[in-house]
Amino acid sequence: RSVLEVEKSEDSSLFFEALRILGVNLQMLFGNEGSKIRNKIIMITSCKPDEGKSTIASALSIVLAQMGHRVLVLDTDVRRAHLHTNFGITDKKNGFTDILTEKISIQDAVKTATDIMLGSVNVEKLFDKPWVNNINIITAGSTSSNAINLFNSEKLDKLLAYCKDNYDVVLVDTSPILAVSEPSILLNKVEGVLLVYRVGFASRIALRRAKIQIENIRGAGSLSGVVLNNVTPEITVADSYYYQKKYYNLEDRKVNNLQKNTGGGKNV
DSSP: OOGGGOOOOHHHHHHHHHHHHHHHHHHHHHEEETTEEOSEEEEEEESSSSSSHHHHHHHHHHHHHHTTOOEEEEEOOOSSOOGGGGGTOOOOOSSHHHHHTTSSOHHHHOBOHHHHHTTTSOGGGGTTOGGGGGEEEEOOOSOOSOHHHHHTSHHHHHHHHHHHHHOSEEEEEOOOTTTOSHHHHHGGGSSEEEEEEETTTSOHHHHHHHHHHHHHHHOTTOOOEEEEESOOHHHHHHHHHHHHHHHHHHHHHHHHHHHHHTTOOTTO
16 A cells, blocks of 8 residues: 555554654754755665665655655665555656666656556545645666666766755665665765664664674764664553653643632633
């Protein structure tokens, strides 16, 4: 199911609220004009496949679009591309690799709200979401047997420069950092790196190796942050509920005391 169609259940609300906190943190880290992010490329990777990096990239783009940023989501995971399906786009062709092989221009490759509406997403789900116009997508493109040379080409530098100049935030979904070489080439071409870590799935040794590999290329302390995925919901929900209930119960007691001290007025 498309991330645009996720129902507002308790679990999804907590998921998107956590991403809103991440979005605010990114504004603090990369904001340069009244906390707004401008012309920044942020790479999102993981230690190994199936850690949820594409889902995080897609959902984070929604949160940043809701915050008023113009966002481009660029899928460079050319080996196992499925980011496009998160937006209901049925075909990955005419995207990233096709730009680099000059089969299509950058402008023609960009997918907009119109392409999303023509995809598998229920159009009615988008009527009350004007922020969807803030999201553009470049899919992974046609399968290529020469990916490493494409990543080493000057055409990639030109593509990233165009994206940076035309969008507030560019979220680059890459292959897992420990699995293939392409993400390492991108490391020095971006302003920030987020590492998605699926708790209980990838080992802590893999997480440490990924951090070391990133810092060996970009320098010590260059990892922007680690996004924890698959954290046990029972613990987080319970803790959140406990602190919210404690806080609001305290406020309720203050109101009750105020009502008693003022004669119990019902309109207080």
